[in-house]
Amino acid sequence: MQNKLSVGLSSLVLLQSFTVFPEYFISVSLLYVLIVVVLITYNVYGLMLQKAVSECMALILLMACYLIINDDLIALNFSIFNSSIINDYFAFLTKFVICFSSAIYFLIIANSLKEQRLTSFEYLFITLFAVLGFMLLCSSNDLLTAYLAIELSSLSCYLLASFKKTSSYSVEGGIKYFITGAVSSAFFLLGSSFIYGLTGSINFSDFFDLFECSCFYQFPYHMVDFGDNVAELAWHIWWVMTHDLPELFDYSFLEVGLSLILFSLFIKLALAPFHLWSLDVYEGSPTSATFFFAVIGKLSIFVLLVRLCYVSFFSLNNCWQFYSIWIGIFSIFVGSFGGLKQRKLKTLLAYSSTSHMGYMLVAFSSSTYIGIQMLFFYFIIYIMAGLCTWFIILSLRLRKKGLNSKYNKELGDLVLLRKSNSALAFSFALTMFSIAGIPPMIGFLAKMSVFLSIVGISFYFVALASILFSVVSTFYYIRVIKVLYFENVLVGKLYYPINNNKILILSVLVFLLIFLFINPTLLYLLNYKIILSLI
Amino acid sequence: MLSENMLFSLFSIFLVISAFMVIVVKHPVYALLFLVSGFLCASFILFLLECEFLALLFIVVYVGAIAILFLFAIMMLESKLADLSKNAMKYLPVGFVFGIVLLFPLLNEISSNFEKNIYSNSFYMNKFQNWYDLIDSITDVEAYGQVLYSYFVLQLLVAGLILLLVLVGVVYLTNNFNVSKQTLEQAIFKQLARESKFFFTNLK
Numbered sequence: 001m002q003n004k005l006s007v008g009l010s011s012l013v014l015l016q017s018f019t020v021f022p023e024y025f026i027s028v029s030l031l032y033v034l035i036v037v038v039l040i041t042y043n044v045y046g047l048m049l050q051k052a053v054s055e056c057m058a059l060i061l062l063m064a065c066y067l068i069i070n071d072d073l074i075a076l077n078f079s080i081f082n083s084s085i086i087n088d089y090f091a092f093l094t095k096f097v098i099c100f101s102s103a104i105y106f107l108i109i110a111n112s113l114k115e116q117r118l119t120s121f122e123y124l125f126i127t128l129f130a131v132l133g134f135m136l137l138c139s140s141n142d143l144l145t146a147y148l149a150i151e152l153s154s155l156s157c158y159l160l161a162s163f164k165k166t167s168s169y170s171v172e173g174g175i176k177y178f179i180t181g182a183v184s185s186a187f188f189l190l191g192s193s194f195i196y197g198l199t200g201s202i203n204f205s206d207f208f209d210l211f212e213c214s215c216f217y218q219f220p221y222h223m224v225d226f227g228d229n230v231a232e233l234a235w236h237i238w239w240v241m242t243h244d245l246p247e248l249f250d251y252s253f254l255e256v257g258l259s260l261i262l263f264s265l266f267i268k269l270a271l272a273p274f275h276l277w278s279l280d281v282y283e284g285s286p287t288s289a290t291f292f293f294a295v296i297g298k299l300s301i302f303v304l305l306v307r308l309c310y311v312s313f314f315s316l317n318n319c320w321q322f323y324s325i326w327i328g329i330f331s332i333f334v335g336s337f338g339g340l341k342q343r344k345l346k347t348l349l350a351y352s353s354t355s356h357m358g359y360m361l362v363a364f365s366s367s368t369y370i371g372i373q374m375l376f377f378y379f380i381i382y383i384m385a386g387l388c389t390w391f392i393i394l395s396l397r398l399r400k401k402g403l404n405s406k407y408n409k410e411l412g413d414l415v416l417l418r419k420s421n422s423a424l425a426f427s428f429a430l431t432m433f434s435i436a437g438i439p440p441m442i443g444f445l446a447k448m449s450v451f452l453s454i455v456g457i458s459f460y461f462v463a464l465a466s467i468l469f470s471v472v473s474t475f476y477y478i479r480v481i482k483v484l485y486f487e488n489v490l491v492g493k494l495y496y497p498i499n500n501n502k503i504l505i506l507s508v509l510v511f512l513l514i515f516l517f518i519n520p521t522l523l524y525l526l527n528y529k530i531i532l533s534l535i
Numbered sequence: 536m537l538s539e540n541m542l543f544s545l546f547s548i549f550l551v552i553s554a555f556m557v558i559v560v561k562h563p564v565y566a567l568l569f570l571v572s573g574f575l576c577a578s579f580i581l582f583l584l585e586c587e588f589l590a591l592l593f594i595v596v597y598v599g600a601i602a603i604l605f606l607f608a609i610m611m612l613e614s615k616l617a618d619l620s621k622n623a624m625k626y627l628p629v630g631f632v633f634g635i636v637l638l639f640p641l642l643n644e645i646s647s648n649f650e651k652n653i654y655s656n657s658f659y660m661n662k663f664q665n666w667y668d669l670i671d672s673i674t675d676v677e678a679y680g681q682v683l684y685s686y687f688v689l690q691l692l693v694a695g696l697i698l699l700l701v702l703v704g705v706v707y708l709t710n711n712f713n714v715s716k717q718t719l720e721q722a723i724f725k726q727l728a729r730e731s732k733f734f735f736t737n738l739k
Binding site: 020027031034081082084085120122125126129132136144145148149151152155156159162163165197198250252253256 | 640641644645647648649686687688689690692693694696697699700701703704707708
């Protein structure tokens with residue numbers, strides 16, 4: 001594990017704390033933006049400011065990306081603030097992905113905020129708060145910091161969901177999100193209080209130190225390549241055989257605490273038995289907010305899950321593997337079958353997101369380090385495809401008379417997009433193919449790697465079931481393409497044209513979807529380094 | 536020792552009774568008052584356990600802020616408070632079963648994991664009072680302060696950020712900046728002259 005180089009009082013001024021420099025930067029610039037906008041410019045410029053502030057947020061995040069990349073202390077792999085913040089490659093990569101994708105998000109929504117009538121600048125401010133929460137969660141190394149980061153991000157998500165005060169759907173979605181989120185936070189606190197009561201610590205590395213001993217005889221041999229070291233393997237097997245140890249410790253209470261925390265995180269991820277809030281929230285809240293929840297909001301919670309289960313409580317892997325496999329399978333099932341009759345586009349994507357979370361949870365449950373690699377490989381591709389999809393949905397603006405511009409789309413609204421904007425229709429079709437997992441797109445490799453990681457630990461039935469469900473879910477992705485291209489209608493809908501700057505982002509993203517299929521090694525390598533930092 | 540335990544059990548009995556009454560009582564205002572008394576009992580118990588900070592926090596935050604806020608919300612909302620007791624019998628068995636299913640294994644786990652000191656009633660129990668601790672001791676509040684501003688400084692900062700976020704969000708959600716006519720203004724005469732009839736008649 002990491003060296004604890006931390007000291008108490010004076011740690012604020014040490015060089016170590018430069019590793020949280022991106023977070024410092026973002027929070028300070030948040031305050032600065034707040035002061036500048038509220039006190040100086042908002043009264044004078046008002047609504048004209050919207051686009052500029054949004055691009056300013058993107059700039060802040062890109063600079064944070066720059067800070068993350070230039071952070072050479074990552075190599076030292078230590079934890080600071082009394083080991084409540086950890087700086088390893090895992091945190092580095094996930095923070096970078098979150099920062100970069102949300103910078104793209106800010107660039108994408110810069111124009112469409114005015115069209116959605118989200119004119120006040122607080123929207124951007126709150127979104128940046130959420131990004132800050134996600135980044136803190138990625139590098140948090142104890143339960144308290146993780147809880148605070150989750151609260152920071154989810155409180156801002158509730159606000160984003162209910163941001164459109166004039167729409168009762170949005171308010172309803174916000175309240176539903178708030179109530180489920182509060183319940184899940186309560187579960188998190190209950191579970192962590194159980195764990196604290198039993199172990200007397202809230203630190204992940206302390207948990208590792210406390211429970212690592214039992215890792216030895218539950219050691220997953222399939223994940224280690226012993227190679228020529230037959231003697232070592234034989235020694236291990238001999239050691240396990242001879243030391244037919246009883247349970248060193250009664251883990252049952254710890255399992256209760258851990259599973260409460262797991263359930264609370266599953267609620268946040270909208271996995272299948274707990275996904276019901278997500279349908280209404282996704283449909284009700286403003287489209288750009290839904291975009292944010294669906295694409296960016298879930299990576300950091302997986303980071304916390306991996307830190308909890310793979311680093312600190314690996315010895316309890318019977319417990320969390322059981323829950324995550326069943327919940328993963330069930331959410332793939334629900335996500336695939338629930339979307340079949342859905343005509344609303346945002347709810348359809350909510351189901352799709354549930355099933356994707358299911359695939360990732362299945363990869364997570366493999367309890368091998370290959371599983372983690374495939375999980376984050378899948379996640380980065382999910383984020384890319386999600387950026388494409390939601391970008392297209394956000395930029396399709398129906399040309400209608402009157403002020404009442406509808407943002408919630410049904411499948412029928414996409415009819416004959418091929419005629420009116422053929423390039424956009426083509427990229428939408430490519431994205432759908434990628435999400436469905438059709439071979440010339442990167443989505444195929446992502447899904448295949450998840451299935452391979454499950455087959456690797458010989459859970460053939462799970463792999464078979466998830467492959468079958470994925471075939472079912474292909475139906476509704478393909479149906480979108482059918483609506484785009486082959487609908488037998490003469491009169492389609494008309495859309496406003498999209499400006500050129502945004503098209504550049506979209507074309508790069510779509511190009512990546514194809515290019516990474518030809519050359520996926522870059523992503524594989526990046527995610528392989530995650531494994532190296534976790535061991 | 537004995538009197539302490541007596542007080543402890545007294546307050547816990549009051550706590551359980553008031554928690555039960557919160558659910559049973561029909562009138563929401565009375566239920567809320569029972570909730571307040573429950574919080575007070577809990578804070579007394581915490582005082583007995585020498586957790587002064589948590590006890591004060593309970594009184595200040597829960598009794599002083601949250602419960603009173605609820606009280607205002609209930610009194611101000613002129614919503615129809617439907618009689619929930621009809622549904623109570625419908626949901627009682629299900630809730631009972633789920634409660635048992637959750638609570639019983641949990642209590643079982645707790646009792647099996649946290650054992651009582653077996654010497655607590657015997658001769659070997661160390662009962663002497665350390666006078667030094669009584670003279671030179673740090674109170675709970677001081678200890679929290681010392682830890683909070685040194686070891687948990689990052690967490691404190693994050694909590695401050697959360698407060699800022701909530702402040703901005705609440706100001707946005709409740710204010711109407713643009714439409715000046717829709718802004719609710721206080722009409723003190725009207726508010727004071729409001730009848731309580733409407734609220735109470737809806738209960739029946």
